[in-house]
Amino acid sequence: MxxxxxxxxxxxxxxxxxxxxxxxxxxxxxxxxxxxxxxxxxxxxxxxxxxxxxxxxxxxxxxxxxxxxxxxxxxxxxxxxxxxxxxxxxxxxxxxxxxxxxxxxxxNAVPVAEYTAAQIVLANKGFFQSAQLYKHQNRQEAAGYANAFPGNYNAKVGIIGAGMIGRKVIELLKPYELEILVFDPFLSDEVAARLNVTKVGLTDLFSQCQTISNHLANLPETVGILNKEQFDRMLPYATFINTGRGKQVVEPDLISALRDVPTRTAILDVTFPEPVHRESELLKLDNVILTPHIAGSNxxxxxxxxxxxxxxxxxxxxxxxxxxxxxxxxxxxxx
Missing domain, CATH: 3.40.50.720 (NAD(P)-binding Rossmann-like Domain)
Known part of the structure; x- marks a missing residue:
């Protein structure tokens, strides 16, 4: 041949x-x-x-x-x-x-999902800020902060976008017995039932979930879809994770929500622009964790x-x- x-x-x-x-x-x-x-x-x-x-x-x-x-x-x-x-x-x-x-x-969805699932499990324990508090203040402050978190059993986790990566994250989280809420207009009731997740609106997802992870498709319709309306409704100790696209987040609105409630946390593997400007507030806030687009294949x-x-x-x-x-x-x- x-x-x-x-x-x-x-x-x-x-x-x-x-x-x-x-x-x-x-x-x-x-x-x-x-x-x-x-x-x-x-x-x-x-x-x-x-x-x-x-x-x-x-x-x-x-x-x-x-x-x-x-x-x-x-x-x-x-x-x-x-x-x-x-x-x-x-x-x-x-x-x-x-x-x-x-x-x-x-x-490429595999390492992104693995990265995300790991961050979610740690976020539900209050890992990120408690680690900093232990180092820069003391053990008592760190423990007090961490004790405000639910842990992973029955905690509510929000997945924004149930495409290839979102579904892989859901699969990886199964052993933790979490309650998973999903925002995805294209997700059918049948598939949601098969995934054992609950479909909700975007605002409801932000107002109910301990940890929220963005996996929306990179489309013109999703630019700026995550904004003040959602971020202001985050729980006091909630964590927002973005491995999707930076353009989907209205950065000033996220910064405002994090500044207003410092116990909230953001874990951002993507930003817009990328890298962030040196004067960006994201580099100054202690409750922001930035990684240099490492969720994908490395x-x-x-x-x-x-x-x-x-x-x-x-x-x-x-x-x-x-x-x-x-x-x-x-x-x-x-x-």
């Missing part, structure tokens, strides 16, 4: 860090690869050779090409395999050109994404049903 003509497209250093030698060796057994990693900068230079490319592999740093560029430089491209999460920034022109787009979003975790992409390509070659193919309809609601 003749091998397909394949290429890597994106930033060469990122391609190498995600598609590690073992995965690349397996891919080379399945397809004949163009020897140069293609980027927007060298697209025209290699234009004539690219006209025969049938499949492409990418990851973070995938260039956003216009439809006319795809048709001109990649007229025979049949499929694009993306070893990372969101494809919102580049997928539509490829889909409009009839190119199959496959994402390893399920692989270190050895990135290889999982490449393996998902490789296995999907194997299914593609063998004409089997793929698990993570993206459609235009899916882009309306997915992260």
């Amino acid at each position: 003749k091998k397909m003509q394949a290429m890597f497209i994106g930033r060469a250093e990122t391609i190498q860090s995600v598609y590690r030698p073992g995965v690349r060796d397996e891919l080379h057994q399945l397809a004949d690869f163009y020897p140069i990693v293609i980027s927007r900068e060298n697209l025209a230079e290699h234009g004539s050779a690219l006209k025969s490319m049938e499949v492409a592999f990418s990851t973070w740093g995938m260039p956003a090409l216009e439809e006319d560029e795809i048709r001109h430089y990649l007229p025979n491209l049949k499929a694009l395999f993306y070893a990372a999460g969101s494809v919102q920034s580049f997928a539509r022109p490829f889909l409009h050109c009839g190119v199959t787009v496959v994402s390893a979003w399920a692989a 270190g050895t975790e990135v290889e999982r994404m490449a393996k998902y992409a490789m296995e999907e390509f194997r299914r593609y070659v063998q004409e089997e049903a793929m698990q993570y193919q993206v459609s235009l309809k899916m882009l309306e609601t997915m992260a």
Whole structure:
């Protein structure tokens, strides 16, 4: 069986860090690869050779090409395999050109969900501020603060967005016997019952839950959706976790709610802008924990994404049903 003509497209250093030698060796057994990693900068230079490319592999740093560029430089491209999460920034022109787009979003969802579940369990114990109080004040103050928290048994946890990551978080939290409330307009009653969660409105979720975690899709409709109306209703010792997108949070409203009630906590792995401005109040508030966008795949975790992409390509070659193919309809609601 003749091998397909394949290429890597994106930033060469990122391609190498995600598609590690073992995965690349397996891919080379399945397809004949163009020897140069293609980027927007060298697209025209290699234009004539690219006209025969049938499949492409990418990851973070995938260039956003216009439809006319795809048709001109990649007229025979049949499929694009993306070893990372969101494809919102580049997928539509490829889909409009009839190119199959496959994402390893399920692989990147795993570490995000693991990170989130860990933060939720710690937040319900008052870990974050009590650790600081012990260090900067004394043990008595730290213990007094922590004792105001419910712990994890029967505590209410709010999940905003029950997509791939949100559902994985719910799955990971099952052993803790929490009461999980979910805001997701697209979640059916049937699926909610299967997940053993309670659907609620966004404001109700903020007013009832001890810990709240954002996993909304990155869409124009969700920009600024988390604002004063929600943050002002947080419980006195509540924690807000954001591993979704910074743009979904109206930052001044969150800062105001945290300043007004210092026993509240925010754990922010994403912000807008990213990184935060040096003069931002988020850097000055003791009840804000900032991490540098580490919830997603890091270190050895990135290889999982490449393996998902490789296995999907194997299914593609063998004409089997793929698990993570993206459609235009899916882009309306997915992260």
